Amino acid sequence: MTTQDYRFMLESAKEHLDERLTNKIRYLLNDIESALDYIAFAIFNQFCLKHITDSNKIKSAQKRVNFPLFDDKAYFDKKADKIFLDLRSEQPDIIVTGVDYWLPIFNMLVNNNKHRELEKQQRNKTTHIHHGQIGGVTFSNVKFVNCTTPISYNGTAIDFESPSPYDSNFLASTKIEFVFKDLNLSVIPTLKDIYTRTNKVISDLERIILN
Incomplete structure (x- = not known):
């Protein structure tokens, strides 16, 4: 999001963001989700793949891999344990690193984005x-x-x-x-916070898996 984008937003329609800027936000959310899924896939291949003893199940297991986006820690942990086999026992720091307060906010924005309706x-x-x-x-x-x-x-x-x-x-x-509107959060600071937090989570996870 550039200064020009921000100025354009301020000069746009009276009730909602201009469609061109809304598309930029959609692309940003997609890119962030893709980055999280990429690091999740790398973690799965490095630490969890070895626990699948039936080679016929490897591809289907890999297809289910994504970064857990859930509203609270219980759901996050449930999906993490289901997809990332034995990760909690072998690399507990990875599970802890993934949990953060911005996930529920990002989850809501991403879900609406997938249905082609960015949060109002x-x-x-x-x-x-x-x-x-x-x-x-x-x-x-x-x-x-x-x-x-x-x-x-x-x-x-x-x-x-x-x-x-x-x-x-x-x-x-x-x-x-x-x-x-429903989140009652300012658009630009929220997106910047999600972007910053995502970078930190990815950096922390990379530091763990590369050691």
Whole structure:
């Protein structure tokens, strides 16, 4: 996600992210999931494959391998133990490394993504008038939250996004933020956190399996 992407998001549609940026988010989630699945497959081949004594079952076992994405530790452990045979007894650090708070969030986003419906986003707008005066009314340290048009004067909307002839009357700032509606989490910080955490998990797992 670049600065240009972020600016484009802020200038996009009033209710939801522009489709082009939504596609970028989908691709990012797909790439992250693929990276996690890749390290999971490497772990399986290195530590678990030897425990399959029937050679006819190797391919089917490998097809079931992916990084466990579940909402809580119990489900994570259940799937990990089912797919990664004897891994907990031989390499317990690997199982522990895989569990983290961001997994349920990522799991929800990925599941919606697979159904071609990215988690719905909501556009939040906060306008902070530090100081201003118009029509004999003085504003000081006033905030408007999710108000499309904070002020209207002489039939002119003053929304502090599009230019108006009265902008010079105010010292004001506007913050636009998109959030994943059901998760109530800001889009950009959430994606950055998932990306950062994924990199850490993969690095930690690589360090273990390469020792």
